[in-house]
Amino acid sequence: MPFNFTDSLNFLSKLTPRRAWNGLKVYSSYHLSRWTGKTIHWGMPVSISFEPTTSCNLRCPECPSGLRAFTRPTGMLKKDFFRETIDELAPELAYLVFYFQGEPFLNPDFLEMVRYASQKGIYTATSTNAHYLKDDVARRTVESGLDRLIISIDGTTQETYQQYRVGGRLDKVLEGARNIVKWKKELNSKTPFIVFQFLVVRHNEHQVEEVRALAKEIGVDDVWLKTAQVYDYENDPNRLIPENNKYSRYKKGADGKMAFKGNNANHCWRLWHDPVITWDGAVVPCCFDKDAQHRLGHLREGSFRQIWRSGVYQQFRSQVLQSRSNIDICANCSEGVKVWET
Numbered sequence: 001m002p003f004n005f006t007d008s009l010n011f012l013s014k015l016t017p018r019r020a021w022n023g024l025k026v027y028s029s030y031h032l033s034r035w036t037g038k039t040i041h042w043g044m045p046v047s048i049s050f051e052p053t054t055s056c057n058l059r060c061p062e063c064p065s066g067l068r069a070f071t072r073p074t075g076m077l078k079k080d081f082f083r084e085t086i087d088e089l090a091p092e093l094a095y096l097v098f099y100f101q102g103e104p105f106l107n108p109d110f111l112e113m114v115r116y117a118s119q120k121g122i123y124t125a126t127s128t129n130a131h132y133l134k135d136d137v138a139r140r141t142v143e144s145g146l147d148r149l150i151i152s153i154d155g156t157t158q159e160t161y162q163q164y165r166v167g168g169r170l171d172k173v174l175e176g177a178r179n180i181v182k183w184k185k186e187l188n189s190k191t192p193f194i195v196f197q198f199l200v201v202r203h204n205e206h207q208v209e210e211v212r213a214l215a216k217e218i219g220v221d222d223v224w225l226k227t228a229q230v231y232d233y234e235n236d237p238n239r240l241i242p243e244n245n246k247y248s249r250y251k252k253g254a255d256g257k258m259a260f261k262g263n264n265a266n267h268c269w270r271l272w273h274d275p276v277i278t279w280d281g282a283v284v285p286c287c288f289d290k291d292a293q294h295r296l297g298h299l300r301e302g303s304f305r306q307i308w309r310s311g312v313y314q315q316f317r318s319q320v321l322q323s324r325s326n327i328d329i330c331a332n333c334s335e336g337v338k339v340w341e342t
Contacts, residue, residue: 004222007193010147011123015094022046022092023273030272039318044092044308046273049287050085051100052077052107053279058129059166061238062230064290065101072292077279079109081299083116085277088304090120098126100276101290105132111144118145127152127197129168133176142183142192149192151177151220154199156210163203164240174218181219196223200247201240233258260331266324268333271317275308283307285316288329 015023025043032040054074056065064070086093096117104110104126117124125148133141141149153173155161161170180194196215200208208225215223227249230240234257241258242248253259270286277283281299284292296316297307307313324330 004193006190007148007221010191010193011095014121014123016121018091019046019094023094026273030267030269033272033317033321034267037321039314039321041272041309041314041317044089044305045275046093047095047097048089048093048274049097049100049276050077050082051102051277051279052098052104052110052113052126053102055106056101056103056129057106057131058103058168060164061166062228062240063101065103070101070291072278072282073280075279076107077109077113079113079116081281082113085281085299085304086117086120086122090117090122093122095123096125098124100278100287103129103132105137111137111140111146114141114144114146118147123147125150128176129165130173130176131168133179135179138176138179139183139187141180142187142189146192148195149180150195150197150224152199153177153196153211153214154201155204156207156214160204160207164199164201174214177218177220193222194220196220197226198223199226199228200242200244201228202242203239205242205244205247233260266321268320268324268330271320277304286329288333294327294329 022043023046026046029040029042053076054065054070055076056063098104098110098114105128114124114126124146126146127150130151130153151173152165153161153170154164155170158170161173162168177194177196180192183189184192196211198204198208198211212223225247227247228240229249230236230238233241233250236258241250245251249260250258251261268286275283275285276287276289277299278292282292282295283297283299283304285294285296294316296313297310299307319327320330
């Protein structure tokens with residue numbers, strides 16, 4: 001993601017000596033593992049993603065939550081369970097993403113959990129479709145201490161927006177963004193850092209410059225362009241892959257078929273520093289395991305620390321070091337092909 005001085009300074013202000021030392025241990029062990037080909041792991045997660053809910057109000061065509069296509073249970077993260085887990089992780093944890101699948105603001109306790117993490121000095125971020133950012137919710141969002149708010153906006157007109165954000169209304173998204181900007185000013189708050197995230201697909205790629213202009217007009221802090229994950233990219237049934245190759249995770253091969261252009265080298269930084277915890281306590285390796293099929297442990301059965309250091313987790317890290325291409329969730333990973341622009 002792009003560098004922003006103010007946002008980065010805010011993050012660095014939350015790095016205690018203990019968190020910095022933990023980050024150094026994790027980073028060093030990751031690179032030792034890459035160099036030696038053997039799994040070495042020190043420290044606790046630098047970052048985690050916590051899933052507030054699997055529920056969503058929209059029906060986006062390449063999203064398991066939107067398609068209601070999960071095989072795992074759906075539900076809401078409970079605040080007491082969240083607090084117990086964060087209490088264990090907080091001394092070393094620097095960055096917390098309140099997002100995996102679903103729309104976070106559908107969880108009635110979401111902002112209370114954000115506030116709890118913020119009070120422990122953890123940098124907090126979330127991603128939303130912004131349909132629930134009414135005036136009172138926007139104010140409470142700013143007051144919660146949320147550090148970064150990513151707003152998905154995949155079109156600058158309703159006609160374009162609704163082609164991917166099925167069931168969504170662009171006017172609500174823009175109203176929500178304006179409400180957050182307004183309350184940041186009224187409360188004299190530097191946070192949250194507001195991002196328009198634009199998922200570039202075929203039907204909206206002509207609006208890239210328009211979304212930048214729209215963000216500037218509203219007072220949004222940054223615009224990030226993101227490549228789209230297409231599960232059946234060889235056939236692209238929803239015609240999502242952009243014409244402009246710059247905005248695509250895929251390229252046409254010599255045989256005329258679309259092929260993934262990412263880097264599937266045998267290593268993955270995420271497995272050393274950034275796990276995902278589902279709403280019901282399953283620990284999975286990363287955000288590409290959307291259906292939680294590679295469960296490495298469950299918090300009903302033990303502490304996070306036990307899971308993080310378990311033989312099962314170490315074995316999965318070893319599999320990635322040996323042959324990442326044989327792991328299904330790695331096959332469509334966007335690492336190395338994301339397009340983040342301001």
